[in-house]
Amino acid sequence: MTIPTTLFVNAAQTVTCAGPGRARRGAEMREAGVCRGVGLAVQGARIVAVAPDEELRQRYAGASEVDCQRGLLAPGFVDSHTHAVFGAPRYAEHELRATGVPYMEIARQGGGIHSSVRDLRARSDEELFALAVPRLARLAAGGVTTLEIKSGYGLSVHDELRSLRVIKRLADAGPLRVVPTCLAAHEVPLEYRERAHGGDEWISTICEELYPVVQREQLAVFADVFCEPGVFGVEASRRVLEGGRRYGLRPKLHADELHDGGAAVLAAELGAVSADHLAAVSSAGVAALAGSSTVATALPATMLFLGTGRQAPVRSLIEAGAAVALASDFNPGTSPLQAFPLVLTLAVSELRMLAAEAWIAATVNGAAALGLANETGQLAVGYRADIALHAVDDYRALPYWFGERLCFGSWSGGRACHVTP
Secondary structure (H helix, E strand, O other): OOOOEEEEEOOOEEEOOOOOOOOOOHHHHHOOOEEOOEEEEEEOOEEEEEEEHHHHHHHOOOOEEEEOOOOEEEEOEEEOOEOOOOOOOOHHHHHHHHOOOOHHHHHHOOOOHHHHHHHHHOOOHHHHHHHHHHHHHHHHOOOEEEEEEEOOOOOOHHHHHHHHHHHHHHHHHOOOEEEEEEEEEOOOOHHHHOOOOHHHHHHHHHHHHHHHHHHHHOOOOEEEEEEOOOOEOHHHHHHHHHHHHOOOOEEEEEEOOOOOOOHHHHHHHHOOOEEEEOOOOOHHHHHHHHOOOOEEEEOHHHHHHHOOOOOOOHHHHHHHOOOEEEOOOEEOOOEOOOOOHHHHHHHHHOOOOOHHHHHHHHOHHHHHOOOOOOOOOOOOOOOEOOEEEEOOOOOOHHHHOOOOOOEEEEEEOOEEEEEOO
């Protein structure tokens, strides 16, 4: 059976991000493959040609066309760090931080993550799924075509498994590509904190009771841990991640977000796929990441929303040779962001990235942070047809016109996610 061909033509500018199917570093991050007069041919879930419009029309005569309306044709964003399955938002904490109460103090008092845990435990799977569906639709409406979703608001074997099964259901429902991560080590559950060795007990429970079921049901690709002083230290985090690796879960870390606890160094040592946050990373952590395969993922919306006045030292990371990705950290407490293009704005304005670097970080390197750089993140022959159209005529315009809803079409694996009539 012949697979129908669809052409994406009439773009003012095309950002291909084309190149090797791996994380980009240093000067490579400035090479976003920006060109004019170039479109795509898509068959099924794959890109089969990237060429000038007229060449595509000649080669695929009679193919259907998507009119890019003189906009920007680009890869779909890869949002490699989200917590999209949760119940209620946490409005009160936003105001508490404004009065000077720190994030860790809110958590110590039973707020923060623990607030979301209590809420999630009280909700049904159907509620959690129904709440997540429109959130994913809003991410798609900003140009996201692949995203990771973490568990971590269950903090019991039963509720972590419920969360991961909801994530799997979202993945199966499509059209977005969803990559699941087990973040049972998001915090020490309050019921374990009351015990003398509660943190160690919770890690043992994760490794001995939760991970075997996650493997058996294929509920996650990654194991993650909040490696932060006062939560899980370096050696505790090592136990969590090495335990996950025994069950086929690749390691990722919430690393050095609020304090330098040596998490980035641990990530590099373990060969973690990514180390995320890094607002407090040390010079030793920067050097370790630069010398490793671990992707350094910056989450600038989080630090903005927390009002810390501090961001990850992305320029130092790039100049040292680290591969840098960008993600939203979409979650109910510290980054309720569902408009991914704002991440690019913050990358340029707060992280001092060039627009081309931001595009690479949000596509190719985001894919690398999920182990998918040879499948998505660029417009190239053989890659998934993960595509977004934006109502701008220059790749620098999307981070420039911040706060605007400019994406008018997105496709994941050739399936429409968001199309504005």
